Each structure stands twice: as structure tokens, then as C-alpha cells.
Amino acid sequence: MNDPDIDARGRLVELSTEECLTLLDASAVGRVAWCTREGPVVVPVNYVRLEDAVWISTSAYSALSRQADGTTLALEIDEIDASVSSGWSVLVRGRAERHSGDQVPADLARPLAWPAGQHPVVVRIEVNELSGRRLLPR
Amino acid sequence: MNDPDIDARGRLVELSTEECLTLLDASAVGRVAWCTREGPVVVPVNYVRLEDAVWISTSAYSALSRQADGTTLALEIDEIDASVSSGWSVLVRGRAERHSGDQVPADLARPLAWPAGQHPVVVRIEVNELSGRRLLPR
Numbered sequence: 001m002n003d004p005d006i007d008a009r010g011r012l013v014e015l016s017t018e019e020c021l022t023l024l025d026a027s028a029v030g031r032v033a034w035c036t037r038e039g040p041v042v043v044p045v046n047y048v049r050l051e052d053a054v055w056i057s058t059s060a061y062s063a064l065s066r067q068a069d070g071t072t073l074a075l076e077i078d079e080i081d082a083s084v085s086s087g088w089s090v091l092v093r094g095r096a097e098r099h100s101g102d103q104v105p106a107d108l109a110r111p112l113a114w115p116a117g118q119h120p121v122v123v124r125i126e127v128n129e130l131s132g133r134r135l136l137p138r
Numbered sequence: 139m140n141d142p143d144i145d146a147r148g149r150l151v152e153l154s155t156e157e158c159l160t161l162l163d164a165s166a167v168g169r170v171a172w173c174t175r176e177g178p179v180v181v182p183v184n185y186v187r188l189e190d191a192v193w194i195s196t197s198a199y200s201a202l203s204r205q206a207d208g209t210t211l212a213l214e215i216d217e218i219d220a221s222v223s224s225g226w227s228v229l230v231r232g233r234a235e236r237h238s239g240d241q242v243p244a245d246l247a248r249p250l251a252w253p254a255g256q257h258p259v260v261v262r263i264e265v266n267e268l269s270g271r272r273l274l275p276r
Contacts, residue, residue, distance in 0.1 A: 039210030072177030116148030
């Protein structure tokens with residue numbers, strides 16, 4: 001028997017921009033990454049997408065807030081299904097800037113931050129690059 | 139009624155090195171990150187921890203393989219429970235090197251890579267830095 005999908009098993013396929021945006025909008029937790037002299041830092045965050053950017057609430061003096069000075073940051077989201085050794089991931093990269101007070105767009109449903117405490121700063125990462133991959137089940 | 143744990147809700151607590159190692163050993167999928175001129179890259183990978191390093195199988199000409207030339211890479215793992223707005227994450231950072239053939243330790247249960255194809259290279263990330271945090275439920 002020839003299974004037409006047999007060659008697809010375990011294959012990595014690129015996601016379209018539209019698929020990436022749909023997955024971004026369907027999730028609210030990802031991992032923000034930045035580069036330091038001591039290597040990359042990756043930490044889970046809550047986010048919201050609004051138009052051409054993702055927005056992350058943070059405290060005024062967080063490491064993330066300090067990074068958002070025009071350098072390029074990344075946000076990664078994924079979903080892994082270990083039972084069939086498959087999953088997908090989406091990576092956003094772009095210029096990051098700090099916003100607070102009136103600088104935050106009025107129509108932004110301000111991203112909730114799960115940790116307790118004040119989060120008056122919103123980091124905006126422009127979606128300059130968007131890519132994603134799906135690993136088909138074996 | 140005074141709830142003694144009321145102040146702990148939504149608090150971020152640091153994990154001990156032992157807790158981080160236990161979580162690393164209990165999982166097999168994380169996200170490897172590296173820095174490029176165009177910003178950080180973060181992609182899901184399978185890994186195995188052996189002693190003072192984490193090991194990731196990859197293809198010979200992958201972007202990850204090219205990165206593993208003595209620079210510092212990161213591996214992040216996490217578990218998020220959206221129903222109670224909590225979770226934990228662990229970050230490993232360290233010097234990364236490519237190994238293949240006889241350079242791979244005999245006692246390494248070679249990490250399986252879910253994607254189809256050949257994965258003759260094993261990237262070793264030394265655990266030079268290990269940190270983790272747990273976000274307590276609100």
C-alpha cells in the first residue's frame with residue numbers, strides 16, 4: 001500500500017505569514033528573547049498583538065524594559081505535542097521600544113502581566129520579520 | 139480571615155539549582171536561542187542533559203550547527219498553566235560546541251531529533267549558567 005503522506009512524516013514545513021498571524025492572535029503567552037554580552041536571554045511573557053507589533057507589559061526597571069531601546073528583540077510562541085512528536089513554532093523579530101502613559105495606543109487592550117506588581121511600561125516589538133514552522137507527526 | 143499565602147499570589151520566586159536540574163531532566167523539549175546581527179533566534183529542539191551539559195542533535199549544515207563554534211547559546215524550558223496564570227521556566231546558558239562521531243560520549247543516550255532526516259551532529263551546551271523562576275498562582 002502506498003500512503004501518499006508517508007514522505008511528509010517528520011517533515012518541517014514553513015508556515016505562511018497568514019498562518020503565523022493567526023497563531024500569534026490565538027495565543028497570549030510567548031517567550032521574549034534578547035542578546036547580551038553573556039549570550040541570549042529567553043523568558044516567558046504575556047503579549048498582545050495589535051496591527052504590526054506585539055506588546056508586552058513590564059515593570060519600569062526590568063531587564064526587558066532596559067533592552068527596549070531600539071534594538072532587535074524576538075518573541076517566540078510554540079505548541080508541542082510530545083505524544084506524536086510534532087508541533088509548531090512562530091518567531092517574531094523586530095525593533096523594540098518602550099512606551100508608557102499616553103504613548104500607549106488607546107485601542108490597545110493592554111496586555112495583562114501575570115506577575116503581581118506594577119507594569120506601567122509597555123514594550124512594543126515591531127513585526128519586522130515573521131516566520132514559522134510546523135513539524136508534521138511521524 | 140488572614141490567608142498566610144495571600145502575599146505570595148502572583149509572586150515570582152527563584153528556583154534553586156537543584157530544582158532547575160530536576161526540571162531539566164524531566165523534560166526533553168526546549169528552545170535553543172542564539173544571537174545574530176539581525177537579533178535573537180529561538181527554535182524548539184529536543185535535548186538530553188548529561189552531567190554538566192545539554193546535548194542537541196542536529197543536521198550537519200543547520201543554522202544551529204554553525205552557531206556552535208564556542209559562542210554562548212541558551213536553552214530555555216518552561217511550563218505554563220494559563221488556567222491559574224502561573225508557570226515556571228529554566229534558562230541554561232553556556233559555551234556551545236559541535237561534536238560528531240567519536241567525539242560524542244559513549245554514555246550519551248543520543249538525543250532523538252523529531253524531524254526526519256540525518257542528525258549526525260550533536261551540539262553540546264555547557265551549563266555555565268543555570269537559573270529558573272516560578273510564578274505562583276494568583
